[in-house]
Amino acid sequence: MVHFTADEKAAITSIWDKVDLEKVGGETLGRLLIVYPWTQRFFDKFGNLSSATAIMGNPRIRAHGKKVLTSLGLAVQNMDNLKETFAHLSELHCDKLHVDPENFKLLGNMLVIVLSSHLGKEFTVEVQAAWQKLVAAVANALSLKYH
Amino acid sequence: MALTQTDRALVLALWKKMSTNVGIYTTEALERTFVAFPSTKTYFAHLDLSPGSSQVKAHGQKVADALTLAAHHLDDLPDSLSALSDLHAHKLRVDPANFQFFSHCLLVTLARHYPGDFSPKMHASLDKFLGLVTSALASKYR
Numbered sequence: 146m147v148h149f150t151a152d153e154k155a156a157i158t159s160i161w162d163k164v165d166l167e168k169v170g171g172e173t174l175g176r177l178l179i180v181y182p183w184t185q186r187f188f189d190k191f192g193n194l195s196s197a198t199a200i201m202g203n204p205r206i207r208a209h210g211k212k213v214l215t216s217l218g219l220a221v222q223n224m225d226n227l228k229e230t231f232a233h234l235s236e237l238h239c240d241k242l243h244v245d246p247e248n249f250k251l252l253g254n255m256l257v258i259v260l261s262s263h264l265g266k267e268f269t270v271e272v273q274a275a276w277q278k279l280v281a282a283v284a285n286a287l288s289l290k291y292h
Numbered sequence: 293m294a295l296t297q298t299d300r301a302l303v304l305a306l307w308k309k310m311s312t313n314v315g316i317y318t319t320e321a322l323e324r325t326f327v328a329f330p331s332t333k334t335y336f337a338h339l340d341l342s343p344g345s346s347q348v349k350a351h352g353q354k355v356a357d358a359l360t361l362a363a364h365h366l367d368d369l370p371d372s373l374s375a376l377s378d379l380h381a382h383k384l385r386v387d388p389a390n391f392q393f394f395s396h397c398l399l400v401t402l403a404r405h406y407p408g409d410f411s412p413k414m415h416a417s418l419d420k421f422l423g424l425v426t427s428a429l430a431s432k433y434r
Contacts, residue, residue, distance in 0.1 A: 179412040180419050197412045254396055262403035262410050270320075270343075273400060274328040 147282040149224045149275070156275035160260065160267070161221045169259055170214030171207030175200050177255045184248060213252070220283045227286040235290035246288035253280025295424065299417035300366055306402070306409055306418070307363045314360055317401050319352025324397040332390050355394075362425050369428040377432040388430040395422035 149157070178185050179197045191206055193199040200206060216234065223230040238244045257276050261268045295303075310317065325332050326341055326348075339347045358376055365372035380386050399418060403410045 176412050176415060180416040197416075201412060258396075258399050258403050258415070261400045262407040265404050265407065268400075268404055270324050270327045273324055273397075277328040 146225075146228065147278065147285075149278065152271075153275040153278060154224060156272045157221055157224070157279055160264065160272060160276070161218065163264070164214070164260075166214045166218070167207060167211040169256070169263065170210030170212070172201070172210070173252065173256045173259045174206055174210035174213060175203070176259065177252055178206065180255070181251055184251065187242070187244060187248075214256075217256070217283065220279060220286075224279070224282075227282050228289060231283065231286040232290060235287050238287060239291045246284065246291060249284035249287050250281070253277075253284050256280060295366055295417070295420055298413070299420055302414045302417040303363055303366075303421045306406065306414065307360065309406070309409065314356035315349070315353040317405060318356040318359065318398065319349050321394060321398040321401045322348055322352050322355070324400060325394045328397065329390075329393040332393055335384070335386055335390070359425065362428070363421070366421075366424075369424055370431055373425065373428040374432070377429050380429050381432040381434075388426065388433065391426040391429060395419070395426060398422065 178188065178194060178200050185194050188194060188206070188209075191209070192203055194203065194206075219230055220227060238246075257273060257280060260276065261273065264272075307314070323343065326336070333341060336351075339345070339351070341348060358373070361372055362369060370377075399415065399422070402418065403415070
């Protein structure tokens with residue numbers, strides 16, 4: 146089980162309080178679909194994904210990005226208990242959604258990049274490191290029920 | 293995975309904008325890599341890795357020069373990076389997974405310093421460029 150220090154928790158929660166779930170979630174998911182186009186395989190039914198502009202402007206992608214980021218909020222509130230927190234979502238991603246866990250790493254790193262572009266100076270080396278730890282731990286927790 | 297004309301134009305535009313400051317960003321990216329991915333430090337036991345280290349700065353500049361060379365030789369990356377590939381493969385023996393940690397941290401750094409230029413398309417082109425540099429660097433490994 147991953148252990149977060151008090152400093153890491155503080156770095157994570159202080160940033161999280163500033164995050165607009167829809168804006169950041171939408172941008173993160175949109176960029177994932179643009180930078181790694183093969184990830185679009187999970188979003189065939191989401192409408193127009195024909196160009197970067199279409200993807201970034203797609204309201205369904207935005208809404209789904211918000212949904213994903215809301216779940217990440219669960220992680221921020223339960224950093225000491227990620228395995229239990231994500232058990233159900235892990236089963237869902239394996240059994241129903243059939244998502245390769247590699248994608249969780251891609252999305253996690255994408256979120257870190259988006260946070261960096263929005264927060265600038267505030268996204269220090271230490272803050273980034275705490276967030277890398279969190280996204281890696283969430284990616285891992287989401288993969289635990291895979292079989 | 294090859295770079296389109298658009299990719300090249302975008303990468304070169306950012307390189308032009310960064311001008312002589314590429315070293316500042318690659319140094320920051322190295323610092324971020326060492327802190328966020330501590331296993332990468334195992335390759336630098338011979339260097340002082342404390343914040344502001346002049347040795348890290350010097351290394352950052354070497355990386356910057358290599359990336360600038362790569363950016364201007366997009367048509368023959370394997371050839372232009374051949375010597376560096378030999379070095380990393382046979383002498384330094386850096387596990388290629390580590391190049392991805394650095395590439396990611398460079399993207400984080402560029403996003404932080406050039407948010408206005410860091411459109412999704414620019415982001416994708418940079419990611420592709422760094423991926424190609426990584427492949428070229430790893431091409432001599434075995």
